[in-house]
Amino acid sequence: MYKQASWDEKLVYELSKPGAVGILVPRSDREVEEAGERCVEKIPPELLRRDLPLPELSEPAVVRHFTRLSQMNMSISTVFYPLGSCTMKYNPAVNNYLAMLDEVAGTHPLQPSETVQGCLEILHGLENCLKEITGMDAFCLSPAAGAHGELVGCLIMRAYHTEKEGKPRSRIIIPDSAHGTNPASAGMAGFDVAVVKTRQDGCVDLEQLEKIVDGDVAGIMLTNPNTVGLFEKDIEEIVKIIHSNDSLLYYDGANLNAIMGLVRPGDMGFDIVHLNLHKTFSTPHGGGGPGAGPVGVVSRLAKYLPPPRIVEKDGLLRLETNEEGVGAVKMFHGNFAVLVRAYSYILSMGGEGLRKAAEYAVLSSNYTLSKMVRIRGVSLPYDTSRPRKHEFVVSLAKLRRETGLGALEVAKRLLDYGFHAPTIYFPLIVEEAFMVEPTETESKEDLDSFIMAFEKVIDECYNNPELVRKAPHNTSVGRVDEAKASHPLTMTPTWRLLKSRER
Numbered sequence: 001m002y003k004q005a006s007w008d009e010k011l012v013y014e015l016s017k018p019g020a021v022g023i024l025v026p027r028s029d030r031e032v033e034e035a036g037e038r039c040v041e042k043i044p045p046e047l048l049r050r051d052l053p054l055p056e057l058s059e060p061a062v063v064r065h066f067t068r069l070s071q072m073n074m075s076i077s078t079v080f081y082p083l084g085s086c087t088m089k090y091n092p093a094v095n096n097y098l099a100m101l102d103e104v105a106g107t108h109p110l111q112p113s114e115t116v117q118g119c120l121e122i123l124h125g126l127e128n129c130l131k132e133i134t135g136m137d138a139f140c141l142s143p144a145a146g147a148h149g150e151l152v153g154c155l156i157m158r159a160y161h162t163e164k165e166g167k168p169r170s171r172i173i174i175p176d177s178a179h180g181t182n183p184a185s186a187g188m189a190g191f192d193v194a195v196v197k198t199r200q201d202g203c204v205d206l207e208q209l210e211k212i213v214d215g216d217v218a219g220i221m222l223t224n225p226n227t228v229g230l231f232e233k234d235i236e237e238i239v240k241i242i243h244s245n246d247s248l249l250y251y252d253g254a255n256l257n258a259i260m261g262l263v264r265p266g267d268m269g270f271d272i273v274h275l276n277l278h279k280t281f282s283t284p285h286g287g288g289g290p291g292a293g294p295v296g297v298v299s300r301l302a303k304y305l306p307p308p309r310i311v312e313k314d315g316l317l318r319l320e321t322n323e324e325g326v327g328a329v330k331m332f333h334g335n336f337a338v339l340v341r342a343y344s345y346i347l348s349m350g351g352e353g354l355r356k357a358a359e360y361a362v363l364s365s366n367y368t369l370s371k372m373v374r375i376r377g378v379s380l381p382y383d384t385s386r387p388r389k390h391e392f393v394v395s396l397a398k399l400r401r402e403t404g405l406g407a408l409e410v411a412k413r414l415l416d417y418g419f420h421a422p423t424i425y426f427p428l429i430v431e432e433a434f435m436v437e438p439t440e441t442e443s444k445e446d447l448d449s450f451i452m453a454f455e456k457v458i459d460e461c462y463n464n465p466e467l468v469r470k471a472p473h474n475t476s477v478g479r480v481d482e483a484k485a486s487h488p489l490t491m492t493p494t495w496r497l498l499k500s501r502e503r
């Protein structure tokens with residue numbers, strides 16, 4: 001089959017044709033002035049760039065190139081994206097529209113406070129909403145992701161015990177079901193990790209917890225519901241054990257979508273919380289793009305929060321640094337546009353809307369699970385009598401034993417049917433883990449078509465295993481070297497890469 005030339009898998013530089021241009025709209029003198037182009041005369045000649053090898057392309061070539069690139073990817077705007085633990089819910093366009101308003105996107109973080117009262121009001125309003133939702137007393141918005149918030153939380157634990165006891169405690173307890181960022185963050189903050197096991201019923205082993213809690217334990221990091229989708233029903237007992245040792249409880253907010261508006265981490269007894277605004281509060285994420293991991297604390301820990309703190313003085317909102325805090329963790333106010341989108345989401349949903357979102361997320365999850373668990377080769381680990389929360393983990397270990405194919409191959413084959421793959425091999429405590437998080441924004445029809453595609457793939461595993469083993473077949477990129485994708489990250493400018501190819 002002939003392929004259209006502009007659909008060749010070429011870099012935009014390789015498509016370049018000397019002299020090709022798009023439409024150039026003539027600019028007025030004022031625009032030239034405003035763009036600062038006359039300032040060129042003031043730049044010392046030795047600092048001026050002489051050569052800028054940009055590609056030359058016609059307008060249709062540019063449009064086709066970038067549209068084609070955008071279609072090579074899967075996104076929540078195009079497909080069902082049940083990536084467990086990531087809460088890939090629909091990102092309402094209105095939130096984006098508001099974040100792009102000139103009054104918001106056109107401000108500079110170094111502007112004097114008096115000139116950006118509206119922006120500060122957005123931040124202040126968001127802090128107040130997050131306090132209400134989590135039951136915390138103070139928030140800092142600057143951490144850029146969940147993992148970043150975890151680091152801040154661990155540094156707060158460190159600061160708390162250092163002030164009280166003259167030195168930090170040395171260990172943090174983390175369940176074996178936890179996300180990898182939890183132990184990584186604890187390690188980065190200088191702690192050793194003590195692992196507490198998951199019991200047969202899928203919850204933290206209280207007996208073991210009691211044994212490992214001692215004077216060196218700074219705190220515990222937990223997510224509730226946990227990563228197998230079960231609510232930690234002994235949370236009150238856990239809080240008692242941890243607090244009676246003057247240790248702190250850290251809430252990993254990645255799973256807040258299951259309980260938002262229903263239960264608050266603060267009311268459960270947690271002292272420090274991070275939220276993933278890019279998950280629960282529907283701001284776009286994926287591909288390493290900007291996120292936000294605000295950290296909330298109970299009042300006795302508020303002084304340790306990183307700056308800037310928003311305070312009201314003489315009728316104006318201002319930003320202040322706090323000397324006792326753990327130090328700044330991000331430039332300016334964090335990822336401002338993400339914070340605006342989250343605030344817009346919270347206000348447009350309202351309290352009742354947020355609660356409903358959590359309820360529907362749990363309903364979608366249990367509906368999907370109830371159908372998938374009946375399919376051969378699939379089993380549900382841990383307590384089968386309790387409903388899961390917003391996500392669930394099934395095991396494809398039986399399928400692996402019977403066909404030689406498991407979570408990896410099924411996930412890859414689902415891409416051929418147009419579904420983003422669920423999370424696989426996490427949590428580590430489940431053999432051939434297959435973790436599905438449908439979210440509240442998917443219709444029953446889309447859930448049903450996913451379940452049908454999954455059943456079809458399982459059928460293929462038994463009846464046409466080679467087809468599944470070599471999947472995906474319909475995507476622009478097939479199997480990649482997964483370790484290579486994240487390891488040798490070489491940041492070479494494209495034009496230099498091309499020059500080296502030419503040689």
Ligand SMILES: Cc1ncc(COP(=O)(O)O)c(C=O)c1O
Pocket residue numbers: 085086145146147148178179181182223227252254255276291293
């Ligand atoms: C349970 C859990 N905790 C923490 C994180 C880390 O969040 P982030 O990816 O925003 O750093 C994740 C991310 O997927 C997660 O699923």
